[in-house]
Amino acid sequence: MTILSPTSIDEAVAALADPAIQVLAGGTDFMVEVNAGHRRPDKVLSLRHIPELRTWEQLPARDDPAHVRLGATVTYTDMLQPDLAQLLPALAHAARTVGSPQIRNAGTIGGNLATASPAGDTLPVLAALEAVVEVASPLGVRDIPVATFITGPKRTALSPGELIVAVRLPLLDGHQEFRKIGVRNAMVIAVASLALAVDTRTRTVRCALGSVGPGPIRATEAEEWLAGTIDWDRPAATTEAPDLAYFGRLVAGAAQPIDDHRGTAAYRRHAIGVLAERAAAQAFGAGSAA
Amino acid sequence: MSGTVGAPVSRIEGLSKVTGEARYAADFPLAGLAHGWIVQSTIARGRVESVDAGAALQMPGVLAVVTATNAMRLQDVDDGELLVLQDQQVHYRGQTVALVVGDTLEQARAAADGLPVEYQAEPHDVLLSASHPRLFAPDHVNPNLPTDTLTGDVEAGLAGAAVTVDHTYSTPAEHNNPMEPHATTAFWDGDRLTVYDSNQGATRVHQALVRLFGLEDSAVRVVSEHVGGGFGSKGGARSQAVLAAMAARMLGRPIRVVLSRKQLFSLVGYRTPTIQRVRLGSDRGGRLVALDHQVVEQTSTVYEFAEQTAVFSRVMYATPNLSTSHRLVALDVPTPRWMRAPGEAPGSFAVESAMDELAEACGVDPIELRIRNEPVTEPEGGRPFSSRNLIACLREGASRFRWAERDPRPGTRRDGQWLMGTGVAASTYPARSAPSTASVSAQEDGSFIVRLTAADIGTGARTALTQVAADELQVPMDKVEVRIGDSDFGPAMIAGGSMGMASWGWVVVKACRQLIADIDRCGGVPDDGLVARADTADDIAAQADLVRHSFGAQFAEVRVDVDTGEIRVPRLLGVFAAGRIVNAKTARSQLIGGMTMGLSMALFEESLMDAEFGDYLNHDFAGYHIAANADVQRIDATWIDEEDDQLNPLGVKGIGEIGIVGTAAAIANAVYHATGQRQRHLPIRPDRVLSP
Ligand SMILES: Cc1cc2nc3c(=O)[nH]c(=O)nc-3n(C[C@H](O)[C@H](O)[C@H](O)COP(=O)(O)OP(=O)(O)OC[C@H]3O[C@@H](n4cnc5c(N)ncnc54)[C@H](O)[C@@H]3O)c2cc1C
Numbered sequence: 001m002t003i004l005s006p007t008s009i010d011e012a013v014a015a016l017a018d019p020a021i022q023v024l025a026g027g028t029d030f031m032v033e034v035n036a037g038h039r040r041p042d043k044v045l046s047l048r049h050i051p052e053l054r055t056w057e058q059l060p061a062r063d064d065p066a067h068v069r070l071g072a073t074v075t076y077t078d079m080l081q082p083d084l085a086q087l088l089p090a091l092a093h094a095a096r097t098v099g100s101p102q103i104r105n106a107g108t109i110g111g112n113l114a115t116a117s118p119a120g121d122t123l124p125v126l127a128a129l130e131a132v133v134e135v136a137s138p139l140g141v142r143d144i145p146v147a148t149f150i151t152g153p154k155r156t157a158l159s160p161g162e163l164i165v166a167v168r169l170p171l172l173d174g175h176q177e178f179r180k181i182g183v184r185n186a187m188v189i190a191v192a193s194l195a196l197a198v199d200t201r202t203r204t205v206r207c208a209l210g211s212v213g214p215g216p217i218r219a220t221e222a223e224e225w226l227a228g229t230i231d232w233d234r235p236a237a238t239t240e241a242p243d244l245a246y247f248g249r250l251v252a253g254a255a256q257p258i259d260d261h262r263g264t265a266a267y268r269r270h271a272i273g274v275l276a277e278r279a280a281a282q283a284f285g286a287g288s289a290a
Numbered sequence: 291m292s293g294t295v296g297a298p299v300s301r302i303e304g305l306s307k308v309t310g311e312a313r314y315a316a317d318f319p320l321a322g323l324a325h326g327w328i329v330q331s332t333i334a335r336g337r338v339e340s341v342d343a344g345a346a347l348q349m350p351g352v353l354a355v356v357t358a359t360n361a362m363r364l365q366d367v368d369d370g371e372l373l374v375l376q377d378q379q380v381h382y383r384g385q386t387v388a389l390v391v392g393d394t395l396e397q398a399r400a401a402a403d404g405l406p407v408e409y410q411a412e413p414h415d416v417l418l419s420a421s422h423p424r425l426f427a428p429d430h431v432n433p434n435l436p437t438d439t440l441t442g443d444v445e446a447g448l449a450g451a452a453v454t455v456d457h458t459y460s461t462p463a464e465h466n467n468p469m470e471p472h473a474t475t476a477f478w479d480g481d482r483l484t485v486y487d488s489n490q491g492a493t494r495v496h497q498a499l500v501r502l503f504g505l506e507d508s509a510v511r512v513v514s515e516h517v518g519g520g521f522g523s524k525g526g527a528r529s530q531a532v533l534a535a536m537a538a539r540m541l542g543r544p545i546r547v548v549l550s551r552k553q554l555f556s557l558v559g560y561r562t563p564t565i566q567r568v569r570l571g572s573d574r575g576g577r578l579v580a581l582d583h584q585v586v587e588q589t590s591t592v593y594e595f596a597e598q599t600a601v602f603s604r605v606m607y608a609t610p611n612l613s614t615s616h617r618l619v620a621l622d623v624p625t626p627r628w629m630r631a632p633g634e635a636p637g638s639f640a641v642e643s644a645m646d647e648l649a650e651a652c653g654v655d656p657i658e659l660r661i662r663n664e665p666v667t668e669p670e671g672g673r674p675f676s677s678r679n680l681i682a683c684l685r686e687g688a689s690r691f692r693w694a695e696r697d698p699r700p701g702t703r704r705d706g707q708w709l710m711g712t713g714v715a716a717s718t719y720p721a722r723s724a725p726s727t728a729s730v731s732a733q734e735d736g737s738f739i740v741r742l743t744a745a746d747i748g749t750g751a752r753t754a755l756t757q758v759a760a761d762e763l764q765v766p767m768d769k770v771e772v773r774i775g776d777s778d779f780g781p782a783m784i785a786g787g788s789m790g791m792a793s794w795g796w797v798v799v800k801a802c803r804q805l806i807a808d809i810d811r812c813g814g815v816p817d818d819g820l821v822a823r824a825d826t827a828d829d830i831a832a833q834a835d836l837v838r839h840s841f842g843a844q845f846a847e848v849r850v851d852v853d854t855g856e857i858r859v860p861r862l863l864g865v866f867a868a869g870r871i872v873n874a875k876t877a878r879s880q881l882i883g884g885m886t887m888g889l890s891m892a893l894f895e896e897s898l899m900d901a902e903f904g905d906y907l908n909h910d911f912a913g914y915h916i917a918a919n920a921d922v923q924r925i926d927a928t929w930i931d932e933e934d935d936q937l938n939p940l941g942v943k944g945i946g947e948i949g950i951v952g953t954a955a956a957i958a959n960a961v962y963h964a965t966g967q968r969q970r971h972l973p974i975r976p977d978r979v980l981s982p
Contacts, residue, residue: 032912036552037403181854183975184894185920189912191976261898261908267855267977274853278707 072110174198222250248277334904351397384556447580447611451571470518491784522628559627608665642955679867701966711964717952721943750876762802788944855979869943881927884949
């Protein structure tokens with residue numbers, strides 16, 4: 001087995017011209033597949049020694065709104081650092097629920113995206129924030145919105161030879177959160193997860209669901225209903241609380257859950273509605289943040 | 291000099307373990323070592339038609355492909371799981387059908403992964419049900435107990451009872467999953483076999499290898515100095531030891547075979563799923579007039595293992611009419627075996643849940659209900675108890691847990707999204723001793739060496755035995771070296787059945803007393819030292835016919851999310867009466883470890899049978915959930931001072947298993963108290979909380 005360890009993105013992209021090469025970031029999905037016999041790499045391209053991929057920056061507000069650009073090998077532990085967590089609170093919430101400290105130190109956002117597990121914890125956050133994935137190949141760089149990047153369970157729009165180099169997320173003003181249900185308190189794959197982001201400038205609500213469908217699902221009908229119900233001009237705490245249970249039902253209606261050994265479809269649909277109602281209550285209920 | 295027995299002594303080998311110096315079975319470097327990798331069947335029933343080793347043998351580093359056609363012939367033993375590669379029959383999915391040996395582990399594994407195996411498959415039968423047409427009554431249940439018992443007339447008792455409870459409870463298959471997987475490094479020196487093996491008792495592995503390979507006792511040595519847990523799954527020899535020894539013989543090289551986590555799910559045993567019907571009849575005050583406990587469980591077609599699930603009912607509560615029964619079906623599944631507190635762990639879940647239901651039905655406090663049903667002698671058989679302090683445990687626990695302040699009404703305490711509740715359950719486990727041998731030698735320099743084939747599977751046994759020997763010899767602990775885990779030291783009990791200390795401690799005490807007498811007689815330690823040997827076989831045979839059991843009370847507090855059904859366990863308390871405690875630190879670890887495993891059993895652990903393929907489908911830690919640190923919040927174990935001079939010279943009862951007994955029932959009872967919904971099936975998953 002050959003292991004390439006380039007130190008720049010250009011070198012890495014050039015190496016990807018070889019169709020047999022497989023990208024390795026933190027290895028927390030990759031090595032599990034190797035151990036299970038589902039993946040037999042002959043050539044591995046390790047991203048570990050490419051410093052550019054491990055950095056993040058706040059892009060000046062030349063675009064509207066301002067963005068944060070996360071390199072593909074930014075880890076969960078990085079997402080939990082105060083400066084980044086403050087800019088992207090829902091992403092930090094999600095990162096906090098991932099695996100164990102060891103997994104959070106090794107696992108990366110690029111790996112979570114490329115794996116595209118229906119239970120990937122950053123995916124609902126990225127979907128809710130309408131993040132954009134930057135992908136590079138010898139042909140150049142292209143942007144893929146998360147909504148089209150994930151094409152199905154463990155399937156992405158990534159073509160052979162393409163490398164995820166970064167993810168761009170908008171900076172929103174308004175409450176954000178991530179919630180997850182699993183059977184135990186840590187080291188657990190989500191049975192249902194949900195991200196909610198409020199954008200007070202555009203007066204929109206974004207809500208995306210995880211583990212209840214083939215990929216992250218946007219609950220657009222529920223989002224629009226909630227945005228239309230809220231009195232955006234007055235602090236939520238002083239207005240009559242909107243019917244958040246109805247919001248929960250709309251969200252549950254958007255889910256496409258299946259039965260598996262982690263939970264029944266009926267339980268997942270019920271649970272996602274509960275998460276939605278609770279997230280909305282946090283955002284807009286009495287004493288809420290918005 | 292004051293003794294060390296009872297003190298919270300840190301484990302002696304702790305430093306060598308955390309620095310990596312301690313060697314486990316797969317850690318021994320040997321010149322010329324080769325590695326074996328097991329190939330498992332992909333059908334659940336049928337025959338291996340052929341194994342095409344051609345391509346594998348061409349792969350780099352591959353030394354051999356051992357199959358039923360070329361495997362060394364073994365002598366017959368009564369455990370079919372050990373007669374590995376002796377015929378073409380496939381009894382369950384995951385059974386060993388070949389061993390690929392390579393210079394490196396990776397080479398062996400790469401060849402094993404692609405090895406073409408052709409099967410003649412037959413339809414399989416892998417699902418346990420209470421109405422299975424092939425249910426039968428085994429001759430006896432583990433270890434050698436009656437299958438069924440009957441005292442009085444249970445049907446008449448139930449018919450005349452003022453209050454009855456009649457429910458079916460179930461527990462799933464659960465896998466032991468010790469931290470260290472089963473592993474063996476084997477080599478031959480002429481006709482003498484040495485194995486470094488991960489097990490709970492080198493004596494039993496030694497016996498198995500002696501028989502299988504037709505050797506003299508003295509021609510086999512099993513070394514197991516450090517072992518990373520077993521929970522029953524290493525109670526006897528497992529097939530990796532046989533494969534390593536066989537391949538080493540065939541190839542004339544040292545061979546190591548280590549199981550993967552996934553392989554543990556089919557090759558080393560697990561806890562049978564159980565379906566248990568419990569019927570209780572009582573007067574209005576909750577005094578039992580009848581108890582019936584009927585168990586249905588599974589075994590494999592390779593080896594009959596009948597778990598003693600209903601024996602819990604034979605000792606717990608006074609009732610004039612008592613019956614217990616076990617029915618078994620042999621399915622095309624891996625062989626279930628011991629898993630921490632086999633029998634008592636699942637049995638107590640059913641009976642202690644039913645007792646809570648009876649308390650509710652009678653309007654009697656669950657602790658008071660148990661006190662009202664306290665027997666004077668063993669309910670089944672009538673023999674006296676050597677000591678029985680269940681009530682003391684319940685009372686001590688009640689006061690520590692502030693049980694008196696509890697409002698018995700279910701489903702009434704709410705804190706935001708959480709419903710809160712508390713529950714209690716009783717526990718018990720037999721306290722037995724088994725014959726063992728040991729030697730103690732006095733060295734010239736005033737130090738002592740104790741040798742016995744005990745096992746320290748992470749329990750602290752080595753440390754506790756050092757305390758025992760030091761006290762007997764009246765020297766500080768650093769003057770005593772206890773060497774264990776070597777079959778050359780002579781036969782001894784395994785670390786199993788909570789019998790380790792009660793068996794090894796006894797023989798160590800006996801050997802030390804013998805040595806002191808010898809030293810006195812010689813007027814000191816002669817220049818070439820002095821050795822005393824002891825064997826407890828006669829002492830144990832001469833024991834009075836009493837019922838010897840430890841008892842305990844388990845208390846749990848839970849919070850249940852009213853909308854999602856998620857359960858948290860903020861508090862667990864166990865109070866135990868387990869005779870003398872030799873080491874307060876390692877004993878506490880054993881007890882809270884058992885309770886944590888009980889919490890895990892209550893909420894998480896469940897091996898799911900894939901009916902189509904006939905395999906446990908969640909065979910890794912991503913799918914098989916064990917409690918994580920974050921799941922265990924306030925957990926405490928304590929014990930009452932219990933003196934019992936009818937046990938063994940140390941007065942110990944054993945603590946390895948009682949911690950898991952009753953925990954799941956205490957949690958299920960607390961969930962009922964929180965929600966008003968009874969949970970009769972483990973694990974108590976969130977979806978079951980919402981729709982039981
Ligand atoms: C014990 C354990 C617990 C876990 N818990 C969670 C959890 O709670 N939540 C969760 O969401 N996940 C969890 N995971 C899964 C995993 O940690 C995450 O999906 C992680 O983000 C993967 O990132 P990685 O850097 O380790 O990816 P790798 O394993 O290195 O790679 C994964 C896949 O992505 C590809 N890839 C990686 N980087 C790139 C790139 N830049 N461009 C193109 N392709 C790329 C690889 O080729 C591979 O196909 C867990 C895993 C383990 C082992």
